[in-house]
Amino acid sequence: MSQATEVVGNPYAAELAAAKKAVALAARLCQRVQRSILHSDIQSKADKTPVTVADYGSQVLVCLVLKKELPSHSFSIIAEEDSKDLREDGAQEIIEHITTLINETIVNDGSYNMSLSKEDVLSAIDGGKSEGGPSGRHWILDPIDGTKGFIRGDQYAVALGLLDEGKVVLGVLGCPNLPLKSTNKNNSSSFGDRIGSLFFATIGCGAQVEALEGSEPQKISVCSTNNPVDASFFESFEASHSKRDLTSSIAEKLGVRAPPVRMDSQAKYGALARGDGAIFLRIPHKSYIETVWDHAAGSIVTEAGGMVKDAAGNDLDFCKGRYLDRDRGIIATNKHLMPLVLKAVQEAMKEEQ
Template sequence: MAYEKELQVAQLAVQRATRLTKRVFHEKAKGTLSKDDASPVTIGDFGAQALIIAALKANFPADEIVAEEEAADLRENEKLRGTVWDLVRSTKLEDDKAEEVVGGAVKTDEDMLKRLDEGASQGGAKGRIWAIDPIDGTKGFLRGGQYAVCLALMVDGEVVVGVLGCPNLPVDDTAPLTADVGQDADDSEGRGVLFSAVLGQGATSRPLTTGALAAERSISMRPITDITKANFCESVEAGHSSHGDQADIANKLGITAPSVRMDSQAKYASIARGAGDIYLRLPVKATYQEKIWDHAAGDLIVREAGGQVTDVNGNRLDFTVGRTLANNKGVVAAPAGGHAQVLKAVQEVLSKK
């Protein structure tokens, strides 16, 4: 199977990283900082990224990595660095064989800082490049909503492996997508899902565990036979997607079900397994550029589950131009059979602005 080792390492690396984020999830003091873009950063972001990069460099040392965080804040904050280091050095999978496969033990706090800074690749159209978002949906994570640990491999600009760890989504793939899924979530029994896809090989889900990988299940999107019965996922933050435009699009399509708002690429995962149908991320600023780590894994998982993902102009997401999706505006994800209808409504609404 193509990319078999890459998939296994990615799955175990994400699963190990979610062990760390879940530990932080239950602590009251999460070491919140403020970055230049005003979004919160927690010790979970730093710790998860360090663990994932360590695994990738242990198994694929020549690969480049594009990741969200860098070590500068930890170098300047000794207390925070110590907190993150304590978590990183004590987080392992509870299965020796799985831990051996994923590898990448972080030996010292300086080693941890080095790993964090190895995510500074500028990306591009050539070679093997991994994209990491250690905690996608940090605000959701902080408030007890949905978040995802995200990892994708791009080869010559094409996403070929995608993995999402979603600790607060229900394990049951048939669980309906309800309005409260994006708030007051937790990682209690029956929650925690690992989603995966390899280009041309379909998409799967399996329960997150603390050790070896659980048995997988094939997932697929629901075909849209009646667009009026479909439901939408959208971002919680109005600054990430235009809620007003989405309401107009729903009205144009005759969709009456209220949209479900949740953070992170858990939206991609939810529609990929048929819990939802459509994910829209509509431009709010002409100058804003999406980051590749916010979309690479989810884009592949939805497409391998029978969906189509484009921007609002109908173009495939272009991961070849660096750390951002500079050639794209917004995201329209839907089952392949209904995507054209959804895209037409999106374009009609946006053209009136």
């Protein structure tokens, strides 16, 4: 999302309302599972990364709400999970469990009078197989981002973005375990001690946050510092997801004094968008290729006045399919710090070779 001129009204108001409803409902299912997660709720995918009944349940609920709330809209969905493992022998019990979770969440919410069968659930999961691309509208969904954090009982996010003619125009990030109040003392807020933040932005309309269970929204903006010495930076909680030797040498070059804030998932983008910290650094190991759903909703940062770039200083390109075609490394920060951070990143990468 690049910050566009302020528009009168919001051209994506209907999509935003549907996306917020979808993310909030999916987050309710996730919260219930996280409170009582069992070993049998966790599976391992072919690439050895974890997936839980809540990842699948969240994906089905978001796809369902988008279709129900936007019946006349034409779109595809690019989502992380597929039903392959659930269609293998021996998966009957887990599909039943996912189906029950989804149906109970729908009944408790009361918006829709419907009940899904196991086959409905499998085909809804596969509704997220789109390859996206530069034309048309594509929703981009990470049903649980930070699954490892989710399993640990830490931060995670339900992350939904909308790609319209090659541009991310909307982002919604549900972060059930993130306090609503910013940790930045300069950000005034009347939010008190509530936990559970829903960040959202549409192109040209700024970024906002409200309580996941609903509250008055508040406009948010990135930290305005132009001095890296005062900046703190976010990175992945999981050591294997970002090169910590490199990020610490980047921080040293910049003169950053504060220790890194390690947090799971795109909750980092939400926290950055409201100024909890000033820089987000993600430098994966060489063989890793980034997926679009790990960053699309994070585009809310640009509506909060920040920038998101790859290590070469290019904007992220979300219309090359399910993967990001980019130089290694993703950096998000404010407009003053971006040139300094990019320089430090490029120098550190050169020294590493």
